[in-house]
Amino acid sequence: MSVITAYLLGLATLPAGVAAGWLLYRLFRRETWLCPYCLEWTAHIKGRPDTALHLPAVLTWASVLVHGRTARHRAWMRAHEEYDIRPADPTWGFRPDRLTRAVPTDELDDESQTYLLEWGFGSERESRKEPVEMPYADCLFDGKRVEGDVIRHEDGSMELLTVRHSTEDPLRIPLFDGNAEPNPRIKPIERE
Numbered sequence: 200m201s202v203i204t205a206y207l208l209g210l211a212t213l214p215a216g217v218a219a220g221w222l223l224y225r226l227f228r229r230e231t232w233l234c235p236y237c238l239e240w241t242a243h244i245k246g247r248p249d250t251a252l253h254l255p256a257v258l259t260w261a262s263v264l265v266h267g268r269t270a271r272h273r274a275w276m277r278a279h280e281e282y283d284i285r286p287a288d289p290t291w292g293f294r295p296d297r298l299t300r301a302v303p304t305d306e307l308d309d310e311s312q313t314y315l316l317e318w319g320f321g322s323e324r325e326s327r328k329e330p331v332e333m334p335y336a337d338c339l340f341d342g343k344r345v346e347g348d349v350i351r352h353e354d355g356s357m358e359l360l361t362v363r364h365s366t367e368d369p370l371r372i373p374l375f376d377g378n379a380e381p382n383p384r385i386k387p388i389e390r391e
């Protein structure tokens with residue numbers, strides 16, 4: 200093998216080396232994932248589903264797969280699908296990562312609900328309040344059509360804040376309790 204061939208072969212393995220390095224980094228970088236349907240971290244501190252555990256990415260992906268099969272997740276998926284509610288994801292687009300908690304608060308403005316976000320560990324812990332756009336939903340309440348913004352609560356339960364008409368005050372209608380059990384007075388609107 201000539202020197203030039205050896206040199207070229209050496210060059211050819213460089214991208215492979217870079218790709219392998221990147222792959223290792225992606226597999227083992229510490230990550231976490233918040234399920235926007237359940238509002239729970241798929242890997243969390245024992246007994247505290249609202250506090251994230253940062254694990255090597257391979258384990259986090261596994262935790263997402265396991266989470267997707269739990270009865271609780273399936274119940275919340277069904278609730279969103281049946282009532283055509285888009286999940287509100289407080290972690291979407293949030294930097295810095297290393298988020299540990301995302302807790303809905305009672306502060307509302309026109310279209311968004313404020314979430315308290317916490318990140319970092321130990322003395323580096325920080326928090327900030329961020330507005331998160333509320334999903335819009337409609338359904339039947341006692342047989343009458345109602346529509347408005349969906350509010351999420353810390354225990355996971357959901358409420359509909361009905362749109363204000365000039366003649367009436369907005370109503371707060373409970374949609375689901377913390378276990379995704381629907382309010383017996385609501386029904387989804389039939390869609391084709």
Ligand SMILES: [Zn+2]
Nearest residue numbers: 234236237272
């Ligand atoms: Zn979930």
